[in-house]
Amino acid sequence: xxxxxxxxxxxxxxxxxxxxxxxxxxxxxxxxxxxxxxxxxxxxxxxxxxxxxxxxxxxxxxxxxxxxxxxxxxxxxxxxxxxxxxxxxxxxxxxxxxxxxxxxxxxxxxxxxxxxxxxxxxxxxxxxxxxxxxxxxxxxxxxxxxxxxxxxxxxxxxx
Numbered sequence: 001x002x003x004x005x006x007x008x009x010x011x012x013x014x015x016x017x018x019x020x021x022x023x024x025x026x027x028x029x030x031x032x033x034x035x036x037x038x039x040x041x042x043x044x045x046x047x048x049x050x051x052x053x054x055x056x057x058x059x060x061x062x063x064x065x066x067x068x069x070x071x072x073x074x075x076x077x078x079x080x081x082x083x084x085x086x087x088x089x090x091x092x093x094x095x096x097x098x099x100x101x102x103x104x105x106x107x108x109x110x111x112x113x114x115x116x117x118x119x120x121x122x123x124x125x126x127x128x129x130x131x132x133x134x135x136x137x138x139x140x141x142x143x144x145x146x147x148x149x150x151x152x153x154x155x156x157x158x159x
Contacts, residue, residue, distance in 0.1 A: 052152050053079030056114075056144050060155070065089045065111065070155075071101055072114035073123040080114065080153070090114075093123055102127050105158045112141065113156045 057080045060070060067088040074081065074092035081087050091101045091110060101108035102124060116122045144153040 050079060050083075052144055052146060053077075054083040056080045056153050057083035057085075059142065059144075060089065060114075061085050066109065068097075068101065068109055069111040070114050071098070071105060071110045071112070071124055073116065073121075073125070076116035076118075076122055077114055110158055112158060115154045115156060117152050117154065 060080070061084055065086070068091050069089050071091040072080070074094060077090070077092070081090050081092060084090070091098055091108070095101075097108060101110050105113075113124050113128060115125045141157055142155045146152050
């Protein structure tokens with residue numbers, strides 16, 4: 001009897017949490033990445049960003065870079081890496097050599113930094129330019145912008 005009451009309480013609690021969860025997920029200030037997937041305006045924005053990620057990946061693939069030539073933060077660039085036909089050209093945050101490559105990119109044969117324009121916690125951007133978003137160069141080898149002209153990605157040569 002006690003088990004049934006507990007099981008029923010767990011089921012009721014789980015269903016009671018759904019409205020609150022959906023309310024949080026639909027607010028971009030509380031759930032930035034998730035809101036893009038559960039709101040109409042967010043899904044349109046996500047579709048646009050997916051197209052930009054695919055374009056960035058195709059452009060980088062066309063450069064025919066060696067393995068490990070581009071370092072980027074996977075939290076922001078996951079779409080670029082997943083869209084690439086040559087994902088080994090990237091050094092990303094989960095890689096064991098990410099920190100050494102970020103610290104000394106020349107020794108690790110990193111040629112480019114791929115920086116997210118809106119990544120307030122972009123590890124590559126912060127390590128190279130600090131937390132001030134205005135310190136990031138808007139010009140590099142290449143920049144990619146969204147349909148509204150907003151900067152999304154900058155490819156910067158390793159100094």
